[in-house]
């Protein structure tokens with residue numbers, strides 16, 4: 633499976649600030665590119681905390697992109713996937729209510745059965761004993777997903793990067809500081825296969841409006 637991470641960070645590496653409102657890091661041009669990238673993928677995954685804090689819809693907003701997907705034999709929207717250890721997700725979240733595409737909740741063994749039951753009319757529920765990036769990828773691959781875009785947040789990215797499951801990284805850097813160590817960074821603490829001894833391949837750097845967009849290759853397709 634090909635796993636692509638797409639994330640936007642501040643110049644000091646934060647995914648957000650520490651306030652309850654979502655920090656806007658992207659500009660219009662960057663956002664349009666992310667929409668195009670989403671439309672090329674079979675599935676988009678975000679962690680449960682991102683669903684709770686940002687309430688993203690994760691649908692293909694442009695009719696043109698939806699038509700393109702259909703012409704390429706795909707469903708109009710990518711499959712939406714989230715991971716949770718608690719099952720603590722409101723069925724009213726836009727993840728569940730918007731778009732006609734398939735929705736999948738991957739929960740670990742400890743997740744609350746009653747909370748998951750409330751979601752089951754809206755999404756397929758998959759229990760894994762323990763959630764790992766490898767386990768998630770194996771399951772989604774069995775479900776016909778060949779290209780997965782992982783959008784965050786920090787805990788989810790830490791898991792995918794530290795397990796060495798990411799093939800490509802699209803990193804958009806916004807031209808301002810957050811400067812608050814209580815805000816989430818791109819990744820948290822971990823042991824990563826890319827480190828001072830093993831560097832990623834920088835495949836491209838582009839100016840997208842006032843943002844710098846970098847593309848890294850992290851290895852063979854998985």
Ligand SMILES: NC(=O)c1ccc[n+]([C@@H]2O[C@H](COP(=O)([O-])OP(=O)(O)OC[C@H]3O[C@@H](n4cnc5c(N)ncnc54)[C@H](OP(=O)(O)O)[C@@H]3O)[C@@H](O)[C@H]2O)c1
Pocket residue numbers: 638639640641646647648649654655657678679680681682683685686715716717718719720740762763764783784785786787788789791816
């Ligand atoms: N700038 C960007 O591109 C971007 C993109 C996405 C998100 N964000 C930001 O990232 C922040 C959220 O990041 P975050 O690190 O707090 O959360 P996150 O990665 O979005 O979600 C973490 C949650 O996912 C579940 N989870 C992740 N790994 C798991 C595992 N191995 N086993 C079981 N459950 C697991 C747990 O859900 P439960 O709590 O339900 O158990 C965990 O609390 C927000 O501020 C958001 O705005 C920014």
